[in-house]
Amino acid sequence: MHPDFQLWTTERLALIESFLEQNLPATNCAPARLHEAMRYAVLNGGKRVRPLLSFAAGELSGADKTQVIAASAAVELIHAYSLVHDDLPCMDNDILRRGKPTCHIRYGEPTALLVGDSLQSLAFQLLAESALTEDPRTQLEMIRHLAFAAGSRGMAGGQAIDLDSVGKTLSLPELEFMHIHKTGALIRAAVILGARCGSRLNEDQFKQLDHFAKCIGLAFQVVDDILDAEASTAALGKTAGKDAENNKPTYVSILGIKQARELAHELQREASGVLDKFGPEALRLQQITDFIVQREF
Amino acid sequence: MHPDFQLWTTERLALIESFLEQNLPATNCAPARLHEAMRYAVLNGGKRVRPLLSFAAGELSGADKTQVIAASAAVELIHAYSLVHDDLPCMDNDILRRGKPTCHIRYGEPTALLVGDSLQSLAFQLLAESALTEDPRTQLEMIRHLAFAAGSRGMAGGQAIDLDSVGKTLSLPELEFMHIHKTGALIRAAVILGARCGSRLNEDQFKQLDHFAKCIGLAFQVVDDILDAEASTAALGKTAGKDAENNKPTYVSILGIKQARELAHELQREASGVLDKFGPEALRLQQITDFIVQREF
Numbered sequence: 042m043h044p045d046f047q048l049w050t051t052e053r054l055a056l057i058e059s060f061l062e063q064n065l066p067a068t069n070c071a072p073a074r075l076h077e078a079m080r081y082a083v084l085n086g087g088k089r090v091r092p093l094l095s096f097a098a099g100e101l102s103g104a105d106k107t108q109v110i111a112a113s114a115a116v117e118l119i120h121a122y123s124l125v126h127d128d129l130p131c132m133d134n135d136i137l138r139r140g141k142p143t144c145h146i147r148y149g150e151p152t153a154l155l156v157g158d159s160l161q162s163l164a165f166q167l168l169a170e171s172a173l174t175e176d177p178r179t180q181l182e183m184i185r186h187l188a189f190a191a192g193s194r195g196m197a198g199g200q201a202i203d204l205d206s207v208g209k210t211l212s213l214p215e216l217e218f219m220h221i222h223k224t225g226a227l228i229r230a231a232v233i234l235g236a237r238c239g240s241r242l243n244e245d246q247f248k249q250l251d252h253f254a255k256c257i258g259l260a261f262q263v264v265d266d267i268l269d270a271e272a273s274t275a276a277l278g279k280t281a282g283k284d285a286e287n288n289k290p291t292y293v294s295i296l297g298i299k300q301a302r303e304l305a306h307e308l309q310r311e312a313s314g315v316l317d318k319f320g321p322e323a324l325r326l327q328q329i330t331d332f333i334v335q336r337e338f
Numbered sequence: 339m340h341p342d343f344q345l346w347t348t349e350r351l352a353l354i355e356s357f358l359e360q361n362l363p364a365t366n367c368a369p370a371r372l373h374e375a376m377r378y379a380v381l382n383g384g385k386r387v388r389p390l391l392s393f394a395a396g397e398l399s400g401a402d403k404t405q406v407i408a409a410s411a412a413v414e415l416i417h418a419y420s421l422v423h424d425d426l427p428c429m430d431n432d433i434l435r436r437g438k439p440t441c442h443i444r445y446g447e448p449t450a451l452l453v454g455d456s457l458q459s460l461a462f463q464l465l466a467e468s469a470l471t472e473d474p475r476t477q478l479e480m481i482r483h484l485a486f487a488a489g490s491r492g493m494a495g496g497q498a499i500d501l502d503s504v505g506k507t508l509s510l511p512e513l514e515f516m517h518i519h520k521t522g523a524l525i526r527a528a529v530i531l532g533a534r535c536g537s538r539l540n541e542d543q544f545k546q547l548d549h550f551a552k553c554i555g556l557a558f559q560v561v562d563d564i565l566d567a568e569a570s571t572a573a574l575g576k577t578a579g580k581d582a583e584n585n586k587p588t589y590v591s592i593l594g595i596k597q598a599r600e601l602a603h604e605l606q607r608e609a610s611g612v613l614d615k616f617g618p619e620a621l622r623l624q625q626i627t628d629f630i631v632q633r634e635f
Contacts, residue, residue, distance in 0.1 A: 060405035068492055071515075075490050075498040126455060131447035150428035151501050152452075155494045158423060158458065162489030166461045169482035177474035184481060192459030193363055193372050197452045201372040218368075227551050 046328045050093060053106060057092045057117065058084070060110045064167060078148040079163075083121045085139050090261070090333065091116045091228060095235030096327035098250065102239030106116045111171030112183060113232040115164040119191045120227055122160035125153050127200065135283065161191065173238055183234050190230035199223025203289070211290040217259065224265075225258030232326075246319070253315040253326070260308035261333050266291035267301050268337070309334045343625045347390060349468045350403060354414065355381070357407045361464060375445040376460075380418045382436050387558070387630065388413045388525060392532030394622035395547065399536030408468030409480060410529040412461040416488045417524055419457035422450050424497065432580065458488070470535055480531050485528035496520025500586070508587040514556065515599050521562075522555030529595045529623075543616070550612040550623070557605035563588035564598050565634070604633045 042051075061083055066076040095113035096106055128135040128143040129150060136146050144152035169183045189195055195276070199222025206219060232254035236242055270293040271285065283289075292301040312330050316323040339347075358380055358521045363373040376433050392410035393403055396590040425440040426447060428469070429499060433443050435473025442450035486492055529551035533539055566580065567590040580586075589598040613620040 072490070072495050072498040072502070073501070075495060122455075126451060127453065131451060150496065154423060154426065154428060155490070155498050155501075158419075158454070158488075159490035159494040160495065161455065162485045162492075166482055166489060169478045169485060177478055180478060181466045181474055181481075184408060185463055188459045188463035188466060191455075193368070193369070193376060193456035193464060194454070197456040197457075197459065198369050198372060201449065201452050204452075205369070207372070245456075315397040321565050323568035338389070 042332065043328065046325070046332075048329075049161075049325060052221030053093060053096045054089055056106065056110055057089055057113055058097075060114050061117070064114065065163070066250070074148070074158065075152060075155055078144060079159055081147060082125050082144045082153075082156050083118065083160065083333055084311075085141060086140060087117070087121070089117060090329070091120055091231035093324070093329055094228065094231040094254075094257075095238075097329055098232045098235035099238045100238040100321060100325055101242070101250070101322045103241035104235070108173065108238045109235050111167050112173050113231070115127055115168045115187060116227060116231045116234060118160045118164035118167070119187065122157040122164070123191075123196055123200070123227075125160070126157040129153060132204070133283070141177065160309050164191075175240075179237055183237050186233060186237075187230050190226040195222055195226030195230075196224075197328050199226065206290055208288050209290065211295065213295055216292065216295060220259060220262040221255065224262050225255060228258035228261060229254040241322075249315050249318065253312050256308045256312040256315070257333055260305050260312065260330075263292045263301055263305045264334060264336065266293045267298060267305070270298065272337070305334050339629065340625065343403065343622070343629075344624060346625075350393045353387055353403065353407055354386055354410055357411050358414070361411065362460070370451060371445070372452055372456065375441060376456055378444060379386070379422050379441045379450075379453050380415065380457065382438060384418070384436060386414060388417055388528035390626055391525065391528040391551075391554075391623070392535075392630050394626055395529045395532035397533045397622055398539070398547070398616060399533040399596030400538035401532070401536030405470065405535045406532050408464050408536055408622045409470055410528070411486060412465045413524060413528045413531060415457045415461035415464070416484065416493070416527075419454040419461070420493055420497070420524075422457070423454040426450060429497075429501070430580070445604050461488075465602060472537075476534055480534050481532075483530055487523040492519055492527075493521075496523065501531050503587055506587065508592065510592055513587055513589065513592060517556060517559040521559050522552060525555035525558060526551040538619075546612050546615065550609050553605045553609035553612070554627050554630055557585070557602050557609065557627075560589045560598055560602040560605065561631060561633065563590045564595060564602070567595065568624075569634070596627075602631050 065083060066079050068077045068080065070076055080211040092113035095116060096109050097148060099106065099109035100172060125144045127133050128138055129145055135143055137143065144156055165184060165188065173180050173183060188310060191197065199219055203223055229251055232250055233247065236247065236250055292304065296304065309330060316327050341404065360378060362377050365374045367373055384546065391412035392413060395420050396406035422441045424430050425435060426442055432440055434440065436516060436620050439469065441453055462481060465484060470477050470480060488494065496516055499516040500520055516577060526548055529547055530544065533544065533547055589601065612625060
């Protein structure tokens, strides 16, 4: 990682961690155990890829980093809730997340269910009560966007398609359709919400930016599948090899490792091509794109 | 029920059912099974007490009924999601709701989990995309209010307190604290969001209205506990006697039937006392209050 990008990232990670720390309910506030479990699920050393995307997109659209914090936190809370619910026994039944016991292993299933539910509510509360933009109508549009991206025609819908696909043979377009919803919708929301915090972009540029986000969302998933197939549980911090074990179709199972790698690089090139049109302000988005494709965990 | 109140109710129930029907994703839209299950969980003949409260509060504040529909639907979607999650095996493990199999019995646990998650997202989407008020800042405040009421310091928090209370002896204030969160927060949100759709009330009147809503929220729960103790499963449309079976503290278990009835009427009187200050525009709120206390299912 370039030292200058490292510094940029470290600064923003500090902002987002501090904001989440302050805006998650305190453990001395009732119900204490639920609040402890919410903090456990969120303040656990996540990579914060989505918040970083929001910050980078905010930079592209001329927003100050302080303006982007709440929106980026809201997206991260939706992501965190989805992980808690996805790990539940009735879903992926996973016991390890970021190297620690999953929320329901640590706090029990009923609490984990309520943690996810409460984190989703908190995301929308923060989006509604924070000063995100000068125009409250833009703020309403951001809430609408995140709600749509999280819901049945976005992330949760992708999860439903994923559940239905276990044990089935999917075509590449079917797999892509699933991931555009399951992980793609929220990554696109991270980029678009970050950019809406500023005022430098026109609607055509928002469309291009959305296409960029669609490409890196898919690239992210392709790389995830490669890592799941190749890495060890210790390196991933979550149970490796689960996809194959669960007989889940992945980019690796459909394309093989070599072609999956090629696809990741192709998506990286397409994403970079969009960014080239935006000029030097897109530097951070470019660096995150490279990070997403080259990461090893 | 007074014929005029009956007519008022029938008209508004038609509005809310039609709005929900149109705004729940269609079953021919992917993922079809998730959307079918969402519709099953919502369009199931619920009493729609919360939407009716929103309409009645909207009337008090001078809002036209068409302005209140989206807000009332959002509150009902939060209520519907909470029922789906509360019925899950890891929570109340209930198999019957409104006389039909619960969502997870009909569609399986994973889908029921995603139904609840998706209904919550849809609630905020509708609040953000609909024209609720002339002032978008008021609309943001409504979203903030509902998100807070649904989350860990509201409804979901009340559910957590409820889980912790199983098998414990609660004092009356502890039981009240639980219900002010578990059912009260959303009933208050229904009233306040309905009233925010109009512009006739000042902030002091909002405070009084909130106190009214707190009273009827508790009254609602006291009556629920009485009905659970006395009614048959057939009349309730959900499994009766579950509270005693689960060793859950209720108003009946703490006070006995007679004193629980007295408490319900005391709360009704206090609620009515607040409404008296508002004059004839509070008629519908008054009628709903009487309905809540006198209902038999």
